[in-house]
Amino acid sequence: MGTPFAYFRGQFVPLSEAKISIMTHAFNYGTGVFEGIRGNWNEEEGEIYLFRMADHYQRLRRSCRIMMIHLPYSDEDLYAITTRLVELSGFQEDVYVRPMAYKSSEALGVRLHDLEDDFAIFVTPFGPYLDVERGARCCTSSWRRVEDTGIPARAKIIGIYVNSALAKTEANLKGFDEAIMLDERGHVSEGSGENLFMVADGKLYTPPPSDNILVGITRDTVIALAREELGIETVERPIDRTELYIADEVFLTGTAAHITPVIELDHRPIGTGKRGPITARLQGLYFQVIKGKHPKYRHWCTPCYSQVKR
Numbered sequence: 545m546g547t548p549f550a551y552f553r554g555q556f557v558p559l560s561e562a563k564i565s566i567m568t569h570a571f572n573y574g575t576g577v578f579e580g581i582r583g584n585w586n587e588e589e590g591e592i593y594l595f596r597m598a599d600h601y602q603r604l605r606r607s608c609r610i611m612m613i614h615l616p617y618s619d620e621d622l623y624a625i626t627t628r629l630v631e632l633s634g635f636q637e638d639v640y641v642r643p644m645a646y647k648s649s650e651a652l653g654v655r656l657h658d659l660e661d662d663f664a665i666f667v668t669p670f671g672p673y674l675d676v677e678r679g680a681r682c683c684t685s686s687w688r689r690v691e692d693t694g695i696p697a698r699a700k701i702i703g704i705y706v707n708s709a710l711a712k713t714e715a716n717l718k719g720f721d722e723a724i725m726l727d728e729r730g731h732v733s734e735g736s737g738e739n740l741f742m743v744a745d746g747k748l749y750t751p752p753p754s755d756n757i758l759v760g761i762t763r764d765t766v767i768a769l770a771r772e773e774l775g776i777e778t779v780e781r782p783i784d785r786t787e788l789y790i791a792d793e794v795f796l797t798g799t800a801a802h803i804t805p806v807i808e809l810d811h812r813p814i815g816t817g818k819r820g821p822i823t824a825r826l827q828g829l830y831f832q833v834i835k836g837k838h839p840k841y842r843h844w845c846t847p848c849y850s851q852v853k854r
């Protein structure tokens with residue numbers, strides 16, 4: 545049930561009508577930025593909750609600043625358009641919301657300046673991305689994570705995803721579920737679309753933003769839940785590849801991947817080779833939180849069906 549709608553050129557239209565020209569600058573050069581926001585279906589309440597929408601739009605604004613994209617909407621406008629779009633689409637399942645701000649001029653010439661910008665959003669049903677129960681078998685990618693000196697990974701830039709696509713396809717074609725990328729210094733950076741955590745001696749470790757990660761909102765959620773609910777602090781520090789081989793647990797975090805255990809890396813089992821206890825506890829909490837079922841974190845969840853004026 546449901547029909548996908550888009551917000552395109554200032555209007556709500558059926559997704560099938562939201563089309564751009566093949567001359568669009570962002571299509572030719574990757575000069576756009578985007579977000580991925582999950583809308584989580586809560587069956588009992590008949591509600592879709594957008595998870596940490598305000599934080600996603602804050603990151604979109606930061607990406608826009610780096611890419612010199614003008615976004616002529618207030619935060620309130622963005623929130624209202626997004627909830628209305630989900631409501632219009634009417635899905636009764638998990639959805640993915642994809643806001644995009646991009647260089648929309650139909651013009652040749654690689655640059656960021658002297659171009660028009662536009663903003664669009666689409667919504668589409670979106671189930672599991674990786675197997676959160678069984679976990680993921682991963683390999684270390686032969687592709688290195690892009691550096692801040694080349695393309696800034698802290699911005700969610702459309703063109704940057706070539707780096708992720710190269711790594712993901714290499715991993716999948718070799719028979720793995722996901723790739724883990726190192727940066728140019730050989731530090732563990734992240735998965736093709738996920739941040740990474742390691743559990744060692746009861747503590748959590750994750751690479752710092754300066755190791756060329758996209759600073760994830762799920763990463764921040766996990767750091768908060770671990771501290772607040774499990775009393776476990778997260779240490780942000782550079783991580784070497786072989787530290788992962790001997791870790792007690794490793795997991796990936798992301799809007800698409802939620803919290804996915806890494807059960808194997810480069811043909812070596814991580815810990816017991818099964819989802820570890822800290823990963824399992826964090827998953828239990830996280831799935832409550834994102835569906836609006838944990839009162840303490842309800843402020844992270846925006847309902848689309850019950851609070852929007854019809």
Ligand SMILES: Cc1ncc(COP(=O)(O)O)c(C=O)c1O
Nearest residue numbers: 737738739758760761762798799
């Ligand atoms: C490259 C990359 N790293 C990390 C993440 C995780 O970020 P978030 O938790 O905000 O979805 C994503 C997903 O957006 C990503 O594409």
